[in-house]
Amino acid sequence: MSMRVTQNILNSNMLFNLNRSNKAMDKYQEQLSSGKKINQASDDPVTAVRGMFYRSSLNEIDQYKRNSDDGLSWMTTTDEALDEVTTVLQRVRELTVQGLNGTNDPSARYAVAQEINQLKEHLGEVSNSQIAGNYIFAGTDTKTPPYRTDPAVANSSKEFRNTNQEKLELQVGSTNNVQINVPGTNVFNNDGAGGIFKVLTDIVSDFNNQTAGATDHLSKLDIQLDNLLKERSELGARMNRMELSMSRIDSLEVSTTRLLSNEEDVDIAKVIMDLKAQENVQRAALSAGARIIQPSLVDFLR
Template structure:
Protein backbone atom coordinates (compact mmCIF):
# COMPACT_ATOMS: atom_id res chain seq x y z
CA UNK A 1 0.00 0.00 0.00
CA UNK A 2 1.29 3.40 -0.91
CA UNK A 3 1.46 5.78 2.04
CA UNK A 4 1.10 9.39 1.05
CA UNK A 5 1.98 12.57 2.82
CA UNK A 6 -1.72 13.32 3.27
CA UNK A 7 -2.31 9.97 4.99
CA UNK A 8 0.51 10.67 7.42
CA UNK A 9 -0.83 14.13 8.14
CA UNK A 10 -4.42 12.91 8.66
CA UNK A 11 -3.33 10.08 10.97
CA UNK A 12 -1.21 12.47 13.01
CA UNK A 13 -4.09 14.90 13.40
CA UNK A 14 -6.46 12.06 14.41
CA UNK A 15 -4.05 10.78 17.05
CA UNK A 16 -3.51 14.30 18.39
CA UNK A 17 -7.28 14.77 18.63
CA UNK A 18 -7.61 11.46 20.52
CA UNK A 19 -4.82 12.55 22.84
CA UNK A 20 -6.68 15.74 23.60
CA UNK A 21 -9.75 13.65 24.41
CA UNK A 22 -7.83 11.43 26.83
CA UNK A 23 -6.29 14.45 28.53
CA UNK A 24 -9.70 16.09 28.80
CA UNK A 25 -11.15 12.94 30.43
CA UNK A 26 -8.31 12.81 32.96
CA UNK A 27 -8.68 16.52 33.72
CA UNK A 28 -12.43 16.01 34.31
CA UNK A 29 -11.67 13.19 36.76
CA UNK A 30 -9.15 15.38 38.55
CA UNK A 31 -11.57 18.32 38.78
CA UNK A 32 -14.63 16.31 39.93
CA UNK A 33 -12.94 13.47 41.83
CA UNK A 34 -15.21 10.99 40.00
CA UNK A 35 -14.32 8.18 37.63
CA UNK A 36 -17.15 9.09 35.28
CA UNK A 37 -19.04 12.30 34.56
CA UNK A 38 -21.66 10.87 32.21
CA UNK A 39 -23.13 7.36 31.86
CA UNK A 40 -21.45 6.89 28.49
CA UNK A 41 -18.02 7.09 30.16
CA UNK A 42 -18.62 3.69 31.80
CA UNK A 43 -22.18 2.25 31.66
CA UNK A 44 -21.35 -0.53 34.16
CA UNK A 45 -20.14 1.93 36.81
CA UNK A 46 -23.16 4.14 36.10
CA UNK A 47 -25.65 1.27 36.56
CA UNK A 48 -24.01 0.07 39.75
CA UNK A 49 -23.96 3.64 41.04
CA UNK A 50 -27.72 3.94 40.55
CA UNK A 51 -28.30 0.74 42.54
CA UNK A 52 -25.94 1.76 45.33
CA UNK A 53 -27.50 5.22 45.60
CA UNK A 54 -30.96 3.67 45.79
CA UNK A 55 -29.78 1.59 48.76
CA UNK A 56 -28.27 4.67 50.39
CA UNK A 57 -31.52 6.63 49.88
CA UNK A 58 -33.45 3.84 51.60
CA UNK A 59 -31.04 3.88 54.54
CA UNK A 60 -31.34 7.67 54.85
CA UNK A 61 -35.14 7.40 54.85
CA UNK A 62 -35.02 4.76 57.59
CA UNK A 63 -32.84 7.14 59.63
CA UNK A 64 -35.54 9.82 59.30
CA UNK A 65 -38.13 7.23 60.33
CA UNK A 66 -36.02 6.41 63.38
CA UNK A 67 -36.18 10.05 64.43
CA UNK A 68 -39.97 9.91 64.24
CA UNK A 69 -40.03 6.66 66.23
CA UNK A 70 -37.80 8.16 68.92
CA UNK A 71 -40.05 11.21 69.08
CA UNK A 72 -43.16 9.08 69.64
CA UNK A 73 -41.55 6.77 72.19
CA UNK A 74 -39.85 9.49 74.22
CA UNK A 75 -43.02 11.58 74.39
CA UNK A 76 -45.05 8.49 75.30
CA UNK A 77 -42.53 7.66 78.03
CA UNK A 78 -42.69 11.24 79.31
CA UNK A 79 -46.49 11.13 79.43
CA UNK A 80 -46.53 7.85 81.34
CA UNK A 81 -43.89 9.13 83.76
CA UNK A 82 -46.03 12.18 84.49
CA UNK A 83 -49.16 10.06 84.77
CA UNK A 84 -47.58 7.72 87.34
CA UNK A 85 -46.57 10.71 89.47
CA UNK A 86 -50.14 12.03 89.30
CA UNK A 87 -51.52 8.61 90.27
CA UNK A 88 -49.15 8.39 93.21
CA UNK A 89 -50.42 11.74 94.42
CA UNK A 90 -54.04 10.59 93.95
CA UNK A 91 -53.28 7.45 95.97
CA UNK A 92 -51.78 9.53 98.79
CA UNK A 93 -54.89 11.72 98.84
CA UNK A 94 -57.18 8.68 98.86
CA UNK A 95 -55.32 7.18 101.81
CA UNK A 96 -55.52 10.54 103.56
CA UNK A 97 -59.26 10.68 102.96
CA UNK A 98 -59.71 7.15 104.35
CA UNK A 99 -58.10 7.78 107.74
CA UNK A 100 -61.40 8.98 109.23
CA UNK A 101 -59.97 12.08 110.92
CA UNK A 102 -60.79 14.60 108.18
CA UNK A 103 -63.36 17.30 108.57
CA UNK A 104 -65.93 17.86 105.79
CA UNK A 105 -63.87 20.81 104.56
CA UNK A 106 -60.76 18.64 104.45
CA UNK A 107 -62.57 16.01 102.42
CA UNK A 108 -63.91 18.64 100.07
CA UNK A 109 -60.41 20.02 99.48
CA UNK A 110 -59.08 16.51 98.82
CA UNK A 111 -61.91 15.88 96.37
CA UNK A 112 -61.19 19.12 94.51
CA UNK A 113 -57.50 18.22 94.16
CA UNK A 114 -58.24 14.72 92.90
CA UNK A 115 -60.68 16.17 90.39
CA UNK A 116 -57.92 18.45 89.10
CA UNK A 117 -55.56 15.48 88.92
CA UNK A 118 -58.16 13.68 86.84
CA UNK A 119 -58.31 16.58 84.39
CA UNK A 120 -54.54 16.65 84.23
CA UNK A 121 -54.45 12.95 83.33
CA UNK A 122 -57.01 13.56 80.61
CA UNK A 123 -54.64 16.17 79.22
CA UNK A 124 -51.83 13.60 79.31
CA UNK A 125 -53.99 11.10 77.40
CA UNK A 126 -54.56 13.82 74.78
CA UNK A 127 -50.84 14.51 74.35
CA UNK A 128 -49.96 15.64 70.82
CA UNK A 129 -46.68 15.38 68.95
CA UNK A 130 -46.45 17.46 65.78
CA UNK A 131 -50.25 17.82 65.86
CA UNK A 132 -50.91 14.08 66.24
CA UNK A 133 -52.43 12.36 69.26
CA UNK A 134 -49.98 9.67 70.39
CA UNK A 135 -52.33 7.65 72.63
CA UNK A 136 -55.08 7.04 70.06
CA UNK A 137 -53.59 4.35 67.83
CA UNK A 138 -53.60 5.25 64.13
CA UNK A 139 -56.46 7.72 64.61
CA UNK A 140 -53.98 10.47 65.31
CA UNK A 141 -56.19 13.32 64.17
CA UNK A 142 -58.73 12.90 67.00
CA UNK A 143 -58.22 12.99 70.80
CA UNK A 144 -58.89 9.78 72.77
CA UNK A 145 -60.62 11.83 75.49
CA UNK A 146 -63.43 13.96 74.06
CA UNK A 147 -64.89 17.17 75.43
CA UNK A 148 -67.28 15.29 77.73
CA UNK A 149 -64.46 13.34 79.36
CA UNK A 150 -65.35 10.08 77.61
CA UNK A 151 -62.32 7.91 76.88
CA UNK A 152 -62.56 5.93 73.63
CA UNK A 153 -59.07 5.23 72.28
CA UNK A 154 -58.42 3.31 69.09
CA UNK A 155 -56.81 -0.04 69.87
CA UNK A 156 -54.65 -0.62 66.77
CA UNK A 157 -50.92 0.05 66.74
CA UNK A 158 -49.12 2.97 65.14
CA UNK A 159 -46.14 1.44 63.36
CA UNK A 160 -43.11 3.00 61.70
CA UNK A 161 -40.89 1.30 59.11
CA UNK A 162 -37.46 1.34 60.74
CA UNK A 163 -35.66 -1.13 58.47
CA UNK A 164 -36.26 -3.14 55.33
CA UNK A 165 -39.27 -5.34 56.08
CA UNK A 166 -39.38 -4.25 59.74
CA UNK A 167 -42.17 -2.11 61.21
CA UNK A 168 -41.95 -1.25 64.89
CA UNK A 169 -44.87 -0.28 67.13
CA UNK A 170 -44.02 3.13 68.53
CA UNK A 171 -47.17 4.06 70.43
CA UNK A 172 -48.56 3.10 73.81
CA UNK A 173 -51.89 1.28 73.90
CA UNK A 174 -54.09 3.97 75.40
CA UNK A 175 -56.73 1.56 76.67
CA UNK A 176 -54.23 -0.59 78.55
CA UNK A 177 -52.40 2.44 79.96
CA UNK A 178 -55.44 4.50 80.98
CA UNK A 179 -58.24 1.97 80.66
CA UNK A 180 -59.58 -0.84 82.79
CA UNK A 181 -58.27 -4.30 83.52
CA UNK A 182 -55.84 -5.74 81.00
CA UNK A 183 -57.68 -8.22 78.84
CA UNK A 184 -61.03 -7.54 80.51
CA UNK A 185 -63.67 -4.97 81.28
CA UNK A 186 -63.40 -2.37 83.98
CA UNK A 187 -63.54 1.31 84.75
CA UNK A 188 -61.05 3.55 83.04
CA UNK A 189 -58.55 5.44 85.16
CA UNK A 190 -60.59 8.59 84.73
CA UNK A 191 -63.77 6.86 85.89
CA UNK A 192 -61.93 5.48 88.91
CA UNK A 193 -60.68 8.95 89.88
CA UNK A 194 -64.14 10.40 89.40
CA UNK A 195 -65.50 7.60 91.58
CA UNK A 196 -62.98 8.58 94.28
CA UNK A 197 -64.18 12.18 94.09
CA UNK A 198 -67.81 11.05 94.38
CA UNK A 199 -67.03 8.79 97.33
CA UNK A 200 -65.11 11.54 99.10
CA UNK A 201 -67.88 14.07 98.53
CA UNK A 202 -70.39 11.65 100.03
CA UNK A 203 -68.51 11.96 103.33
CA UNK A 204 -68.80 8.25 104.09
CA UNK A 205 -65.92 6.71 102.10
CA UNK A 206 -67.81 3.40 102.00
CA UNK A 207 -66.15 2.35 98.75
CA UNK A 208 -62.63 3.51 99.62
CA UNK A 209 -61.01 0.06 99.73
CA UNK A 210 -62.39 -0.99 96.35
CA UNK A 211 -61.33 2.31 94.80
CA UNK A 212 -57.84 1.94 96.24
CA UNK A 213 -57.62 -1.56 94.75
CA UNK A 214 -58.76 -0.26 91.36
CA UNK A 215 -56.24 2.58 91.49
CA UNK A 216 -53.43 0.13 92.29
CA UNK A 217 -54.47 -2.02 89.34
CA UNK A 218 -54.36 1.01 87.05
CA UNK A 219 -50.90 1.74 88.38
CA UNK A 220 -49.79 -1.83 87.58
CA UNK A 221 -51.31 -1.62 84.09
CA UNK A 222 -49.47 1.60 83.37
CA UNK A 223 -46.18 0.16 84.62
CA UNK A 224 -46.69 -2.88 82.39
CA UNK A 225 -47.18 -0.62 79.35
CA UNK A 226 -44.12 1.35 80.36
CA UNK A 227 -42.06 -1.84 80.51
CA UNK A 228 -43.20 -2.90 77.03
CA UNK A 229 -42.37 0.55 75.72
CA UNK A 230 -38.90 0.31 77.26
CA UNK A 231 -38.30 -3.05 75.57
CA UNK A 232 -39.26 -1.60 72.17
CA UNK A 233 -37.04 1.41 72.82
CA UNK A 234 -34.07 -0.88 73.44
CA UNK A 235 -34.79 -2.68 70.19
CA UNK A 236 -35.01 0.66 68.39
CA UNK A 237 -31.53 1.55 69.61
CA UNK A 238 -30.18 -1.74 68.24
CA UNK A 239 -31.83 -1.05 64.90
CA UNK A 240 -30.33 2.44 64.87
CA UNK A 241 -26.84 0.97 65.33
CA UNK A 242 -27.42 -1.43 62.45
CA UNK A 243 -28.77 1.33 60.19
CA UNK A 244 -25.72 3.45 61.01
CA UNK A 245 -23.43 0.60 59.96
CA UNK A 246 -25.43 0.13 56.76
CA UNK A 247 -25.05 3.83 55.94
CA UNK A 248 -21.28 3.70 56.42
CA UNK A 249 -21.07 0.59 54.21
CA UNK A 250 -23.29 2.12 51.51
CA UNK A 251 -21.20 5.29 51.38
CA UNK A 252 -17.99 3.24 51.17
CA UNK A 253 -19.33 1.13 48.31
CA UNK A 254 -20.43 4.24 46.40
CA UNK A 255 -16.99 5.76 46.94
CA UNK A 256 -15.24 2.61 45.71
CA UNK A 257 -17.49 2.51 42.66
CA UNK A 258 -17.43 6.18 41.65
CA UNK A 259 -14.54 8.04 43.23
CA UNK A 260 -11.38 8.42 41.19
CA UNK A 261 -7.95 7.42 42.48
CA UNK A 262 -6.52 10.93 42.52
CA UNK A 263 -2.87 9.81 42.74
CA UNK A 264 -3.31 7.53 39.74
CA UNK A 265 -5.19 10.19 37.77
CA UNK A 266 -2.39 12.72 38.34
CA UNK A 267 0.22 10.16 37.24
CA UNK A 268 -1.79 9.22 34.13
CA UNK A 269 -2.33 12.89 33.28
CA UNK A 270 1.40 13.63 33.50
CA UNK A 271 2.17 10.65 31.28
CA UNK A 272 -0.49 11.68 28.78
CA UNK A 273 0.89 15.22 28.67
CA UNK A 274 4.36 13.84 27.89
CA UNK A 275 2.96 11.59 25.18
CA UNK A 276 0.96 14.50 23.76
CA UNK A 277 4.00 16.78 23.60
CA UNK A 278 5.96 14.04 21.84
CA UNK A 279 3.13 13.54 19.36
CA UNK A 280 3.04 17.26 18.61
CA UNK A 281 6.79 17.27 18.06
CA UNK A 282 6.66 14.32 15.67
CA UNK A 283 3.66 15.70 13.82
CA UNK A 284 5.43 19.00 13.22
CA UNK A 285 8.06 17.05 11.27
CA UNK A 286 5.58 14.88 9.42
CA UNK A 287 3.33 17.68 8.26
CA UNK A 288 5.86 19.39 5.98
CA UNK A 289 5.16 22.30 3.63
CA UNK A 290 3.73 21.18 0.29
CA UNK A 291 4.17 22.59 -3.23
CA UNK A 292 0.94 24.56 -2.78
CA UNK A 293 2.50 26.39 0.18
CA UNK A 294 5.28 27.60 -2.11
CA UNK A 295 2.83 28.67 -4.87
CA UNK A 296 0.81 30.93 -2.57
Protein backbone atom coordinates in the same frame (compact mmCIF):
# COMPACT_ATOMS: atom_id res chain seq x y z
CA MET B 1 3.37 -8.18 -0.80
CA SER B 2 4.33 -5.02 1.06
CA MET B 3 1.96 -2.09 1.39
CA ARG B 4 3.14 1.30 0.25
CA VAL B 5 2.96 3.88 3.05
CA THR B 6 2.12 7.23 1.55
CA GLN B 7 2.50 10.64 3.09
CA ASN B 8 -1.29 10.86 3.44
CA ILE B 9 -1.33 7.68 5.54
CA LEU B 10 1.39 9.06 7.79
CA ASN B 11 -0.50 12.31 8.18
CA SER B 12 -3.79 10.52 8.93
CA ASN B 13 -2.18 8.28 11.55
CA MET B 14 -0.56 11.25 13.23
CA LEU B 15 -3.84 13.16 13.38
CA PHE B 16 -5.66 10.08 14.70
CA ASN B 17 -3.13 9.65 17.50
CA LEU B 18 -3.24 13.34 18.38
CA ASN B 19 -7.04 13.24 18.52
CA ARG B 20 -6.96 10.18 20.77
CA SER B 21 -4.46 11.94 23.04
CA ASN B 22 -6.67 15.04 23.19
CA LYS B 23 -9.69 12.91 24.15
CA ALA B 24 -7.72 11.26 26.94
CA MET B 25 -6.57 14.65 28.25
CA ASP B 26 -10.13 15.96 28.08
CA LYS B 27 -11.35 12.93 30.08
CA TYR B 28 -8.76 13.47 32.81
CA GLN B 29 -9.51 17.20 32.99
CA GLU B 30 -13.23 16.49 33.28
CA GLN B 31 -12.58 13.95 36.05
CA LEU B 32 -10.51 16.51 37.95
CA SER B 33 -13.22 19.16 37.69
CA SER B 34 -16.09 16.81 38.67
CA GLY B 35 -14.25 14.46 41.01
CA LYS B 36 -16.10 11.55 39.34
CA LYS B 37 -14.82 8.64 37.29
CA ILE B 38 -17.73 8.90 34.90
CA ASN B 39 -19.74 11.97 33.95
CA GLN B 40 -22.29 10.27 31.72
CA ALA B 41 -23.65 6.74 31.64
CA SER B 42 -22.01 5.97 28.31
CA ASP B 43 -18.56 6.42 29.88
CA ASP B 44 -19.01 3.14 31.78
CA PRO B 45 -22.56 1.67 31.81
CA VAL B 46 -21.75 -1.00 34.42
CA THR B 47 -20.31 1.54 36.87
CA ALA B 48 -23.23 3.88 36.17
CA VAL B 49 -25.78 1.17 37.04
CA ARG B 50 -23.97 0.28 40.26
CA GLY B 51 -23.80 3.95 41.19
CA MET B 52 -27.56 4.33 40.63
CA PHE B 53 -28.17 1.30 42.88
CA TYR B 54 -26.06 2.73 45.71
CA ARG B 55 -27.69 6.16 45.43
CA SER B 56 -31.13 4.54 45.53
CA SER B 57 -30.04 2.61 48.63
CA LEU B 58 -28.87 5.85 50.27
CA ASN B 59 -32.26 7.46 49.55
CA GLU B 60 -33.98 4.54 51.30
CA ILE B 61 -31.55 4.77 54.21
CA ASP B 62 -32.28 8.49 54.53
CA GLN B 63 -36.01 7.71 54.77
CA TYR B 64 -35.34 5.05 57.41
CA LYS B 65 -33.33 7.60 59.40
CA ARG B 66 -36.18 10.12 59.28
CA ASN B 67 -38.66 7.41 60.30
CA SER B 68 -36.51 6.26 63.21
CA ASP B 69 -35.96 9.84 64.42
CA ASP B 70 -39.70 10.55 64.23
CA GLY B 71 -40.53 7.23 65.88
CA LEU B 72 -38.12 7.71 68.76
CA SER B 73 -39.46 11.23 69.35
CA TRP B 74 -43.01 9.83 69.45
CA MET B 75 -42.02 7.08 71.90
CA THR B 76 -40.06 9.48 74.10
CA THR B 77 -43.08 11.78 74.31
CA THR B 78 -45.26 8.77 75.16
CA ASP B 79 -42.88 7.60 77.87
CA GLU B 80 -42.82 11.07 79.42
CA ALA B 81 -46.64 11.12 79.43
CA LEU B 82 -46.80 7.67 81.04
CA ASP B 83 -44.32 8.82 83.66
CA GLU B 84 -46.60 11.76 84.43
CA VAL B 85 -49.64 9.47 84.68
CA THR B 86 -47.70 7.28 87.11
CA THR B 87 -46.76 10.29 89.24
CA VAL B 88 -50.38 11.45 89.33
CA LEU B 89 -51.71 8.03 90.35
CA GLN B 90 -49.10 7.75 93.08
CA ARG B 91 -50.26 11.12 94.40
CA VAL B 92 -53.89 9.99 94.21
CA ARG B 93 -52.99 6.90 96.21
CA GLU B 94 -51.32 9.05 98.89
CA LEU B 95 -54.39 11.26 99.04
CA THR B 96 -56.70 8.25 99.23
CA VAL B 97 -54.77 6.84 102.18
CA GLN B 98 -54.86 10.30 103.77
CA GLY B 99 -58.60 10.60 103.21
CA LEU B 100 -59.24 7.22 104.80
CA ASN B 101 -57.61 8.36 108.03
CA GLY B 102 -60.33 8.09 110.64
CA THR B 103 -59.29 11.36 112.28
CA ASN B 104 -60.26 13.39 109.21
CA ASP B 105 -63.47 15.38 109.40
CA PRO B 106 -65.83 15.76 106.41
CA SER B 107 -64.21 19.03 105.32
CA ALA B 108 -60.79 17.36 105.15
CA ARG B 109 -62.18 14.53 103.05
CA TYR B 110 -63.91 17.04 100.81
CA ALA B 111 -60.57 18.81 100.28
CA VAL B 112 -58.96 15.47 99.37
CA ALA B 113 -61.79 14.78 96.93
CA GLN B 114 -61.33 18.17 95.28
CA GLU B 115 -57.60 17.62 94.79
CA ILE B 116 -58.17 14.16 93.34
CA ASN B 117 -60.79 15.61 91.01
CA GLN B 118 -58.27 18.19 89.76
CA LEU B 119 -55.71 15.44 89.25
CA LYS B 120 -58.29 13.53 87.24
CA GLU B 121 -58.77 16.55 84.96
CA HIS B 122 -55.00 16.81 84.62
CA LEU B 123 -54.88 13.17 83.55
CA GLY B 124 -57.42 14.05 80.88
CA GLU B 125 -55.02 16.65 79.51
CA VAL B 126 -52.15 14.16 79.64
CA SER B 127 -54.25 11.63 77.71
CA ASN B 128 -54.60 14.33 75.02
CA SER B 129 -50.82 14.71 74.69
CA GLN B 130 -49.71 15.55 71.16
CA ILE B 131 -46.62 15.51 69.01
CA ALA B 132 -46.56 17.49 65.78
CA GLY B 133 -50.35 17.90 65.98
CA ASN B 134 -51.02 14.18 66.47
CA TYR B 135 -52.68 12.71 69.57
CA ILE B 136 -50.32 10.01 70.81
CA PHE B 137 -52.95 8.00 72.73
CA ALA B 138 -55.56 7.90 69.95
CA GLY B 139 -54.40 4.81 68.08
CA THR B 140 -54.53 5.59 64.36
CA ASP B 141 -57.21 8.26 64.86
CA THR B 142 -54.48 10.79 65.61
CA LYS B 143 -56.45 13.93 64.74
CA THR B 144 -59.26 13.41 67.27
CA PRO B 145 -58.65 14.10 70.98
CA PRO B 146 -59.33 10.89 72.93
CA TYR B 147 -60.44 12.76 76.06
CA ARG B 148 -63.45 14.81 75.00
CA THR B 149 -67.13 15.53 75.41
CA ASP B 150 -69.78 13.65 73.46
CA PRO B 151 -70.89 15.99 70.65
CA ALA B 152 -74.19 14.09 70.40
CA VAL B 153 -75.08 14.78 74.03
CA ALA B 154 -75.70 18.30 75.30
CA ASN B 155 -73.59 19.35 78.29
CA SER B 156 -71.84 15.99 78.40
CA SER B 157 -68.75 15.71 80.57
CA LYS B 158 -65.31 14.96 79.24
CA GLU B 159 -64.39 11.30 79.20
CA PHE B 160 -61.81 9.08 77.55
CA ARG B 161 -63.89 8.13 74.52
CA ASN B 162 -61.29 6.74 72.15
CA THR B 163 -61.63 3.02 71.37
CA ASN B 164 -59.04 2.81 68.58
CA GLN B 165 -56.54 0.08 69.44
CA GLU B 166 -54.66 0.05 66.13
CA LYS B 167 -50.88 0.01 66.08
CA LEU B 168 -48.83 2.79 64.53
CA GLU B 169 -45.75 1.32 62.88
CA LEU B 170 -42.84 2.93 61.05
CA GLN B 171 -40.50 1.17 58.65
CA VAL B 172 -36.89 1.51 59.79
CA GLY B 173 -35.38 -1.15 57.54
CA SER B 174 -36.19 -3.18 54.46
CA THR B 175 -37.88 -5.81 56.66
CA ASN B 176 -38.05 -3.95 59.97
CA ASN B 177 -41.22 -2.24 61.22
CA VAL B 178 -41.43 -0.93 64.78
CA GLN B 179 -44.62 -0.07 66.68
CA ILE B 180 -44.23 3.45 68.07
CA ASN B 181 -47.53 4.03 69.88
CA VAL B 182 -49.23 2.84 73.04
CA PRO B 183 -52.99 2.73 72.39
CA GLY B 184 -54.75 4.91 74.94
CA THR B 185 -57.21 2.15 75.74
CA ASN B 186 -54.29 0.10 77.09
CA VAL B 187 -53.49 2.87 79.56
CA PHE B 188 -56.66 4.74 80.44
CA ASN B 189 -59.34 2.10 79.87
CA ASN B 190 -57.46 -1.16 80.23
CA ASP B 191 -60.26 -2.89 82.14
CA GLY B 192 -62.95 -1.94 79.62
CA ALA B 193 -65.05 -0.45 82.43
CA GLY B 194 -63.86 3.13 82.53
CA GLY B 195 -60.33 2.43 83.65
CA ILE B 196 -58.33 5.10 85.45
CA PHE B 197 -60.95 7.82 85.12
CA LYS B 198 -63.71 5.59 86.54
CA VAL B 199 -61.51 4.67 89.53
CA LEU B 200 -60.78 8.34 90.27
CA THR B 201 -64.41 9.36 89.78
CA ASP B 202 -65.55 6.70 92.25
CA ILE B 203 -62.95 7.76 94.82
CA VAL B 204 -64.06 11.39 94.58
CA SER B 205 -67.71 10.35 94.88
CA ASP B 206 -67.03 8.20 97.96
CA PHE B 207 -65.15 10.96 99.75
CA ASN B 208 -67.75 13.59 98.87
CA ASN B 209 -70.55 11.32 100.08
CA GLN B 210 -68.57 10.24 103.15
CA THR B 211 -69.01 6.56 102.26
CA ALA B 212 -66.59 3.79 103.16
CA GLY B 213 -66.19 2.45 99.64
CA ALA B 214 -62.94 4.31 99.06
CA THR B 215 -61.04 1.51 100.78
CA ASP B 216 -61.84 -0.73 97.80
CA HIS B 217 -60.07 1.64 95.45
CA LEU B 218 -56.57 1.29 96.85
CA SER B 219 -56.32 -2.14 95.25
CA LYS B 220 -57.79 -0.74 92.02
CA LEU B 221 -55.19 2.02 92.01
CA ASP B 222 -52.48 -0.60 92.49
CA ILE B 223 -53.85 -2.53 89.51
CA GLN B 224 -53.66 0.62 87.39
CA LEU B 225 -50.10 1.34 88.56
CA ASP B 226 -49.05 -2.23 87.74
CA ASN B 227 -50.60 -1.88 84.30
CA LEU B 228 -48.70 1.38 83.73
CA LEU B 229 -45.46 -0.35 84.68
CA LYS B 230 -46.22 -3.12 82.17
CA GLU B 231 -46.99 -0.67 79.35
CA ARG B 232 -43.86 1.38 80.08
CA SER B 233 -41.73 -1.76 80.11
CA GLU B 234 -43.05 -2.83 76.71
CA LEU B 235 -42.55 0.68 75.36
CA GLY B 236 -39.01 0.76 76.74
CA ALA B 237 -38.20 -2.50 74.98
CA ARG B 238 -39.40 -1.05 71.67
CA MET B 239 -37.39 2.12 72.28
CA ASN B 240 -34.28 0.00 72.79
CA ARG B 241 -35.03 -1.83 69.55
CA MET B 242 -35.46 1.49 67.76
CA GLU B 243 -32.12 2.76 69.04
CA LEU B 244 -30.42 -0.44 67.88
CA SER B 245 -32.04 0.01 64.47
CA MET B 246 -30.80 3.61 64.33
CA SER B 247 -27.25 2.44 65.06
CA ARG B 248 -27.52 -0.17 62.32
CA ILE B 249 -28.89 2.40 59.87
CA ASP B 250 -25.96 4.73 60.59
CA SER B 251 -23.48 1.91 59.95
CA LEU B 252 -25.30 0.95 56.75
CA GLU B 253 -25.18 4.55 55.56
CA VAL B 254 -21.42 4.73 56.14
CA SER B 255 -20.73 1.46 54.30
CA THR B 256 -23.03 2.31 51.37
CA THR B 257 -21.51 5.78 51.03
CA ARG B 258 -18.06 4.20 50.97
CA LEU B 259 -19.13 1.73 48.26
CA LEU B 260 -20.57 4.57 46.18
CA SER B 261 -17.38 6.58 46.60
CA ASN B 262 -15.23 3.61 45.58
CA GLU B 263 -17.42 3.12 42.54
CA GLU B 264 -17.64 6.72 41.32
CA ASP B 265 -15.05 8.98 42.93
CA VAL B 266 -11.65 9.45 41.28
CA ASP B 267 -8.24 9.19 42.89
CA ILE B 268 -7.22 12.83 42.39
CA ALA B 269 -3.48 12.15 42.75
CA LYS B 270 -3.63 9.33 40.19
CA VAL B 271 -5.64 11.41 37.71
CA ILE B 272 -3.12 14.27 37.97
CA MET B 273 -0.28 11.83 37.26
CA ASP B 274 -2.21 10.33 34.32
CA LEU B 275 -2.91 13.81 32.95
CA LYS B 276 0.75 14.84 33.14
CA ALA B 277 1.79 11.58 31.49
CA GLN B 278 -0.74 12.18 28.71
CA GLU B 279 0.55 15.73 28.24
CA ASN B 280 4.05 14.30 27.75
CA VAL B 281 2.69 11.80 25.24
CA GLN B 282 0.97 14.59 23.34
CA ARG B 283 4.09 16.75 23.25
CA ALA B 284 6.09 13.81 21.92
CA ALA B 285 3.42 13.11 19.31
CA LEU B 286 3.41 16.74 18.19
CA SER B 287 7.19 16.74 17.93
CA ALA B 288 7.21 13.54 15.91
CA GLY B 289 4.40 14.81 13.75
CA ALA B 290 6.32 17.93 12.88
CA ARG B 291 9.08 15.74 11.48
CA ILE B 292 6.71 13.42 9.66
CA ILE B 293 4.96 16.16 7.73
CA GLN B 294 7.13 16.76 4.63
CA PRO B 295 8.16 20.29 3.71
CA SER B 296 6.06 21.84 1.00
CA LEU B 297 7.41 23.30 -2.29
CA VAL B 298 6.91 26.73 -0.82
CA ASP B 299 9.26 25.81 2.05
CA PHE B 300 11.97 24.87 -0.49
CA LEU B 301 11.52 28.13 -2.40
CA ARG B 302 12.06 30.27 0.70
